[in-house]
Amino acid sequence: MTLDMQALLAIGSSAVDQAVAVVRETTVGQVTDKGDRDMVSALDLAVEDRVRSFLKKETPEIGFLGEERGGENIAGADLTWALDPVDGTANLVHGLPLCGVSLGLVQGDRSVLGIIDLPFLQRRFHAAEGNGAYCGNSRLKTSDTRALESAIVSIGDYAVGGAARERNRSRLAVTSLLAERALRVRMFGSAAIDLVWAASGKVDATIAMSNHPWDMAAGVCIAREAGCAVMDADGMAHTVNSTETITAAPGLRNAVLKLLKDSRSLT
Incomplete structure (x- = not known):
């Protein structure tokens, strides 16, 4: 069509x-x-x-x-x-x-x-x-940052609800490694802002361990069209069926994916 x-x-x-x-x-x-x-x-x-x-x-x-x-x-x-x-x-x-x-x-x-x-x-x-x-x-054009230690990375909100403790294990593990490896870590409380600021180069990557279409659909398109790599935690192209929404400047793609892989050993 x-x-x-x-x-x-x-x-x-x-x-x-x-x-x-x-x-x-x-x-x-x-x-x-x-x-x-x-x-x-x-x-x-x-x-x-x-x-x-x-x-x-x-x-x-x-x-x-x-x-x-x-x-x-x-x-x-x-x-x-x-x-x-x-x-x-x-x-x-x-x-x-x-x-x-x-x-x-x-x-x-x-x-x-x-x-x-x-x-x-x-x-x-x-x-x-x-x-x-x-x-x-x-x-818009995303940033050309290539080193995680030079990157500002935003993260999505922590989970709430009855299963929050279990769901937040992976989020806290990611946060822990970002605190060790990234220039700065930020939480803005809005997926829309995370994604458009990644598209604008204001942040170099954003990691959300969730994917609701109403949260992500608009920002994912904007970030992708600005040159960001937009994917799930395994590096596959992002779709509405992905379980995560990972966005990074192209030069940070591999470093962000490695951090996500390393974080699994902490949960």
Whole structure:
């Protein structure tokens, strides 16, 4: 299936415009627990409802998956919009500006389009497969760092929930080795920010031991189009079925994969 990437990018950008308008015009509102140390705000729900409604009207032939209200499959569709209405809700609720709207398009098991807006940092990122990645009108290129000891590496949030202790064994092992080998380790609390800052060369690699389409679809496309290696922990090309999301400047690919391999001996 041949996609009109520019037309889809325009539709997706209009959807994100509406999402950002909701973020700027609406208070956080009621915050509800949705599990152990996890939460959803009224703002998350308002953004998702607005974007879902808009995209259903504009692209009725494309499925939709939102973090908060789930999926809506279209019979025979090979395409799905994937939305995180507010990536970094905990940051937002605590008044931290590190959060964003993340809208991706998945074809089969591959991210092919992404739009991420950081409303409190006033930055918009976008990419479409084969067309490069941009912040506004400026083309993005990942860093040329080649040594882990010269690299800033961001890591995804630690797991929460009933199995958090077991799931965090691998995350803590990775953190331990990064503390020994990397220039600096950072945790921003937003996969969208991790990925667009990897695409921008602000961080040299990012390691997330998870992979939810609403979190990753948009940023994975942006990072890949900026020249990052985007893969799972075994170095295979990243898909929506990967269990991890590992992103690195090309010169760091092997060092990051070695660190991940070494971390398994610590768990």
